[in-house]
Amino acid sequence: xxxxxxxxxxxxxxxxxVLSLIIFILAKQMPGDPFTGLITPxxxxxxxxxxxxxxxxxxxxxxxxxxxxxxxFQGDFGQSYTYKIAVSTLIGERALNTFWLxxxxxxxxxxxxxxxxxxxxxxxxxxxDKSITLYSFISYAIPTFVLGLIFLYIFGxxxxxxxxxxxxxxxxxxxxxxxYWNRIYHLILPAMTYAILGTTTIIQYLRSExxxxxxxxxxxxxxxxxxxxxxxxxxxxxxxxLLPIAAFLGFTITGLLGGSIFIETIxxxxxxxxxxxxxxTSRDYSVITALVMLYGFLALLxxxxxxxxxxxxxxxxxxD
Amino acid sequence: MNTANDLLTIRNxxxxxxxxxxxxxxxxxxxxxxxxxxxxxIVGESGCGKSTLxxxxxxxxxxxxxxxxxxxxxxNQNLTQLNEQQFNRLRGNDIGFIFQDPLSALNPLMRIGEQxxxxxxxxxxxxxxxRAERVLELLNQVGISNPERVARQFPHQLSxxxxxxxxxxxxxxxxxxxxxxxxxTTALDVTIQAQIxxxxxxxxxxTETGIILITHDLGVVAEMADRVAVMYAGEVVEEAPVQELxxxxxxxxxxxxxxxxxxxxxxxxxxxxxxxxxxSLKNLxxxxxxxxARIPWIDASAHERKPQLHEIAPGHFVRCTCWKHFxxxxxxxxxxx
Numbered sequence: 001x002x003x004x005x006x007x008x009x010x011x012x013x014x015x016x017x018v019l020s021l022i023i024f025i026l027a028k029q030m031p032g033d034p035f036t037g038l039i040t041p042x043x044x045x046x047x048x049x050x051x052x053x054x055x056x057x058x059x060x061x062x063x064x065x066x067x068x069x070x071x072x073f074q075g076d077f078g079q080s081y082t083y084k085i086a087v088s089t090l091i092g093e094r095a096l097n098t099f100w101l102x103x104x105x106x107x108x109x110x111x112x113x114x115x116x117x118x119x120x121x122x123x124x125x126x127x128x129d130k131s132i133t134l135y136s137f138i139s140y141a142i143p144t145f146v147l148g149l150i151f152l153y154i155f156g157x158x159x160x161x162x163x164x165x166x167x168x169x170x171x172x173x174x175x176x177x178x179x180y181w182n183r184i185y186h187l188i189l190p191a192m193t194y195a196i197l198g199t200t201t202i203i204q205y206l207r208s209e210x211x212x213x214x215x216x217x218x219x220x221x222x223x224x225x226x227x228x229x230x231x232x233x234x235x236x237x238x239x240x241x242l243l244p245i246a247a248f249l250g251f252t253i254t255g256l257l258g259g260s261i262f263i264e265t266i267x268x269x270x271x272x273x274x275x276x277x278x279x280x281t282s283r284d285y286s287v288i289t290a291l292v293m294l295y296g297f298l299a300l301l302x303x304x305x306x307x308x309x310x311x312x313x314x315x316x317x318x319x320d
Numbered sequence: 321m322n323t324a325n326d327l328l329t330i331r332n333x334x335x336x337x338x339x340x341x342x343x344x345x346x347x348x349x350x351x352x353x354x355x356x357x358x359x360x361x362i363v364g365e366s367g368c369g370k371s372t373l374x375x376x377x378x379x380x381x382x383x384x385x386x387x388x389x390x391x392x393x394x395x396n397q398n399l400t401q402l403n404e405q406q407f408n409r410l411r412g413n414d415i416g417f418i419f420q421d422p423l424s425a426l427n428p429l430m431r432i433g434e435q436x437x438x439x440x441x442x443x444x445x446x447x448x449x450x451r452a453e454r455v456l457e458l459l460n461q462v463g464i465s466n467p468e469r470v471a472r473q474f475p476h477q478l479s480x481x482x483x484x485x486x487x488x489x490x491x492x493x494x495x496x497x498x499x500x501x502x503x504x505t506t507a508l509d510v511t512i513q514a515q516i517x518x519x520x521x522x523x524x525x526x527t528e529t530g531i532i533l534i535t536h537d538l539g540v541v542a543e544m545a546d547r548v549a550v551m552y553a554g555e556v557v558e559e560a561p562v563q564e565l566x567x568x569x570x571x572x573x574x575x576x577x578x579x580x581x582x583x584x585x586x587x588x589x590x591x592x593x594x595x596x597x598x599x600s601l602k603n604l605x606x607x608x609x610x611x612x613a614r615i616p617w618i619d620a621s622a623h624e625r626k627p628q629l630h631e632i633a634p635g636h637f638v639r640c641t642c643w644k645h646f647x648x649x650x651x652x653x654x655x656x657x
Contacts, residue, residue, distance in 0.1 A: 216424065217419055217421060217424040217425040218424065218425055218426055218427040218428075220380055220419065220425070221417075221419060221425045221426065221427075221435075221487075221490065222427070222438065223380055223411065224378060224380060224411050224412060224416070224417035224419075224491075225411065225412035225438055225439035225442070225490060225493075226407075226408045226409065226410070226411040226412035226413055226439060226442050226443060227408070227412075227438055227439070227442060228405075228408055228442075229404070235427075235430070235438075236427050236430075239427075239429050240427070240428070240429060243429075313429075314428075314429065315428070315429060315474040315476070316428055316474070316476045
């Protein structure tokens, strides 16, 4: 199996190369240049021209690409034009915030969806099942920003149980236990919003998988052995029904790492989604290219993760 | 029909399925018995109710949409009255079950050894170590040459024949007195079929198990069975010892079935078939001879109004009287009386 993982990882190199080339060419097609934002009425046009020549703006595209990609390899994506700090530092900070939010969201999504899906599938067509399906429909129909705002209003503004924005309170000493608790405290509301909206597909998928598994022949075999239904659910039905959920796990995790624009905007949470939108509106090229590269990398990583997870949970898939 | 020797006695069993708001009998008024060390074959086309009969015996039918009446006597218990818990004590322990398709009948995520041992957990007091030993013993018994390795493998790693051997090991794990085999060789290719049948026969003579063999393959019946019950449209139409049935079949359905077996030595190149098809559950004729629609050249007066099973020779039962006038299509005149 390790051989496959190494092979799949090596395969990512040409994929990343093609991706980087496409991103670079697209970025070059965008109007304006890095210095457009610096122009003020007092700027001397010849000074801009000088800067352009200095920065290699007139070099052939492959020379520019070569400079960009070699620097990127060393973790240097250049400077952010709007934040005036290194892109890697900027993204690193945001990525860490998003990582914790994604982690908590994912844990909550699975902690809510798996038990509900199991109950709905097992007690098919009962009141339990119908209530869970109703919940699924409602959560599927509510737009993220509506639920986010409702939560913000009730729990943040009215009840004041949770903070309404940011990642940590000002003045808390970093590194202390209180600091970490404070960070988690800030994560709860956005993570809950995400989790409640993200459960629908998993619940409904799991439900139909369980209903399908119940009629499988191996369930009949288990019954013919005299195994009680309770154990059949635990040992046979649930294990088989969770396979497709496991298949999505890799994509779900890396998808969450991309950040959520709505949730981050509503909860004033400085994460990847917010950074991405901001970099587009302010034409912060170096940040955009770095982020798109990162998203591409995450997508590839997601499929690799899913393959690895599948090969662990399903013995029929042994990629040798 | 009922002697003290009987392992299992089925009396007037009717199993009905609910379709919309009405119940339709898939098995109607079936009475059969199984003796120790006997192979009873139940033969019929798809949809004749033979599998339904098998699942009813061990209570594997869907409880919500199924109605069962009649009696199934085993060991002083009436199986139609058992609840799920009582059935669980019986299933696997007293009655083993072999399914048609061994690939789908095994859990793809569970190791073979674990699947065989599962029944032992509930029916024996063996320790984990002892269960592992029993698994190897069983695998050996069903003719698997490297049991240690197979016990650690998953179903997809085995061949079809090996899987069916594993199914047999599962069914035999608690030394049941009855084995129900629902088309055990249908999903296997011909050479493997013969091996599995030989295995079942060898195991039976060793353990004195009574076997109910459900099949549509008359070759399997000839090879395995002691007694045969032929089912058509939910009813037993003929029951006889195997020799008698093949030599002296009486019911038009049985005769048509036998006639439709391709003969390698015969000059006749046409494949004989039975006209028409088995009526669906909803459209089943509930009155008169159910086979009459498929032998339209036989005069309606030949059938009984309420066809009964008649014992025409010791142990040989035939339903309806139409067999006395039956001749295969194209044949001249009436059948022998």
